C-alpha cells in the first residue's frame with residue numbers, strides 16, 4: 019500500500035506505483051525523471067477524473083501537475099497539503115459541504131472565480147505563488163485564510179462573505195482587491211501584512227465596526243503609498259463606520275459631521291452644502307419679505323450671503339421681530355460653516 023498517512027491517522031489504501039512507495043496521486047513530482055513526466059501526468063489526470071466520477075473528493079496530500087475542477091459539484095472537499103505545480107481551476111465549482119485547502123501549495127495560478135462555498139472553508143497556511151482569483155465567489159459560511167501567503171495578485175472583487183472572514187497573520191506580498199465585495203459578518207484583519215495595494219473600493223459592510231476596521235487598514239495602506247486622495251476617501255468611510263457604531267443619540271447628533279462637513283475630506287461638497295444653506299435663508303427672506311430693501315430675489319440672496327459671512331454692510335436690514343431672529347441664526351451657523359470650510363480647504367490643498 020501507499021505509505022502516505024492522512025492527517026486523520028488513516029493510511030492511504032491505493033496501491034503504490036512502480037519504483038515508488040506512493041500511489042499515483044501521492045507520488046512526488048520532483049522524484050520523477052523528466053522523461054517520464056508526460057506519462058505520470060496522464061495517469062495523475064486520469065486518477066483525478068476517476069475520483070470526480072466516483073464523487074470521491076479526498077485529494078489530501080496529492081501532488082498534481084494541473085487540474086480543472088470547473089463546474090464540479092463537491093461534497094466534502096479535502097485538498098489539505100496538496101501541491102499543484104501548474105494551473106488549477108475551480109471556476110463556478112460548487113462546494114456543498116465543508117472544504118479544506120489547509121497547507122496547500124499552489125505554485126501557479128489558482129482560480130475560484132464564481133465558486134460557491136456552502137460550508138466552512140479553510141485556506142489556512144496556504145501558499146499562493148501566483149495569481150489567486152476569488153472574484154464573484156460566494157462564501158455562505160466562515161472562510162479562513164490564517165497564516166496564508168499570497169505572492170501574486172489576489173482578487174476578491176464582487177465576492178460575497180455571508181459569515182466571518184479571517185485573515186490573521188496572512189501576508190499579501192502582491193496587491194489584493196476587495197472592490198465591490200460584500201461583507202455580512204466579521205472581518206478579522208489582525209497582524210495582516212500588505213506589502214503593496216489593499217483596495218476595498220465600493221465594498222459593502224453590514225457591520226459598522228467591520229467597515230471602520232477594514233477602511234482604516236485601507237487608509238493606512240494608502241498613506242504608506244502616499245496616495246492622499248484615496249486615503250481621504252477611506253477616511254470618510256472609516257469615520258462613517260465609527261459614527262454608526264455609536265448609540266442612537268450620538269450617531270444622530272453626529273450626522274452633520276458626515277453630511278455637512280464630510281469629515282473634512284470633501285471641501286467641494288461642503289461648499290455646495292454652504293451655498294444651499296445660504297439660498298435656503300435667501301428664499302425665506304424673499305418669500306416672506308423679511309428684509310427692509312426691495313423684496314427682489316437677488317437682494318435676498320445678497321443679504322443672506324452677507325449675513326452668513328458677517329460683513330454686515332447695513333445696506334439691507336432684517337425686518338424687526340422674527341426676521342432678526344432668523345438672520346441671527348443664519349449669522350451664527352453661517353460664520354461657523356464658513357470658517358470650517360476655510361480650515362478644511364487649507365488642510366486639503368495646502369499641505
Ligand SMILES: [Zn+2]
Nearest residue numbers: 020030041044
Ligand atoms: Zn496514496
